[in-house]
Amino acid sequence: MKLSKSKVNQALDMLAKEATVLVPMIVDGVSKFAPWGTEGKLALDIVNTLLPPKDALFPQTEKMYKYKVSAETAEVKEITDSDKQVVFGLRSCDMHSIDCMDAVFLTKGYVDNFYSRKRENLTTIAINCTKSNPTCFCDSMGVDPNNAASADMQLIDIGDAYVVEARTEKGKAVEALWQPLLEAGEGTATPISCELKLDMAGLPAKLRGMFESDIWDDGYQACIGCGTCTYICPTCYCFDINAENHGQEGVQFRCWDSCMFSEYTRMAGGHNPRPSKKERLRNRFMHKLAYFDERYNKNLCAGCGRCVVNCPVNIDITRFIEKVKEVPVNG
């Protein structure tokens, strides 16, 4: 079945009756996944939004518990709000990022309730890429820009229409909802690949032996220690927990944190095991390219290129990967 591009707005309207539908839009100059109906411009033709759809599952600030203290009792109430959400038009790199977050928040013996409620209520509708940006390198990271395997539904761009492939029950429910709009028809898209190629073979294992390598002594100096790379990254999932207290009651919340901040690893008493930008940058690259692979068997870098474009001082993970390749083993 296929969905004509002229009927996309109707398809989104139908979905929006049942759920909050997040679509790539340019809102006030910023490209991001915004609720359908927001004032802005639908932007299905751009390769990557500046802000990834990460906060649909992992909001920058998420209220967790309400608490109230009276005379001798304390009441704690978990905040369980979770509306139905659909992410429409996400790319394979962003779907890979959701796979990474699923691994973190749902596996290895601990299920994060706040995440899992949102995840259960989320339907993912991916669209294949028909072009790549010069900074895209997802296919070097094990991501296929033509197909987001784990999405509930894959739309395949065949020019004037999308071929609809429902892959899960949630995907089939969307297909059923869209039935009045769909037409018979098949088609394929010409597969694309990224121009920027990186050789990742053996790199995670090599990096694991390079914690003390000289490679970290050069390049970190330019870092300004801001959180741009981590906050626009679709896979970065670090958070801090804090409370907003008003007298006898308050709300506990969690919010994004960044390993690039000096205060991130500061311990009680003031000791900081990552005292300079060198150790912080090493941690970011090691986490993306080695530690995560060791624990979850995939790269925590989706190859979307957002940090490569937006780092204010052009710290470039792709150039770092090439540099790692060049140094001798045990270097």
Next chain:
Amino acid sequence: MSDIQQELRKTARELLESGEVGYIIGWGKGRFANQTHPIFVKDPAKVDELVWDDYCLSTLAKYTQDDKYPEKKIGICVRGCDSRAVNRLIQDHQLKREDVYLIGIPCSGKLDPETNEPAKKCVECAHRNPVVYDVLLGSPVEEVPQPERFKEVEELEAMTPDERYNYWADVYDKCIRCYACRNVCPACNCRECYTDQYRVGWQGKQNNRAENQIFGITRAYHVGDRCIECGECQRVCPMGLPLMKLNRKMLKDINNLFGAYEAGLDTETKPALGHYETNDVEEFM
């Protein structure tokens, strides 16, 4: 431009070989033609990594704050903006003039890597030539007067309070609090930023309008008369927030109250808010 690049490499080699400086902070090329980044060259054999082209956007003086007690002088490439940042840091007693060797480079402005149009911060620049240096590469360029320095501020001032509130609410609803503006700013040189004093709780870590606005307005007040108008905060902001409007509002008021004022042009003129004179206006007292 390539002549200056050649001269820069030659000067850098001489400075490193003679031991006059320990290393040189300049710009190096990124993967793509429209990218450069700050580089730190120690080895005279690597001076050819230094570039001077249309995309040398980063300001460099702030990096001296990562090396406050250098063994040898730090060589820094300085345009107008970088040199004013050097003065700013010297005046704040965060840098000693004798700890830096300033390689002055007159600058005709850089390009926005996204649009290839002249970068906004360079279009608004009133001091293209370094205001302090030890050696000058090339010849001074003509300065461009900025009669519209406060035009954007006047547009804001013409709004009603409600319109203005809504304007800034929209701006700070977009802020992701990455702190790139603070970290790049040569006037933000506190040893520990108030935002990081989390146990005191000046600044909540949650991202919402109130906390984001508190950050924006506190930073603007803290920077106050020390803003050298390099425009780096606005350039590095990933969300494209018009942060210079806030800084220039401060500067406009300072100019109105205390007379013509620009920060960092020398190290002798005291910052307008950093000292008092008996004939200062005091209508707000």
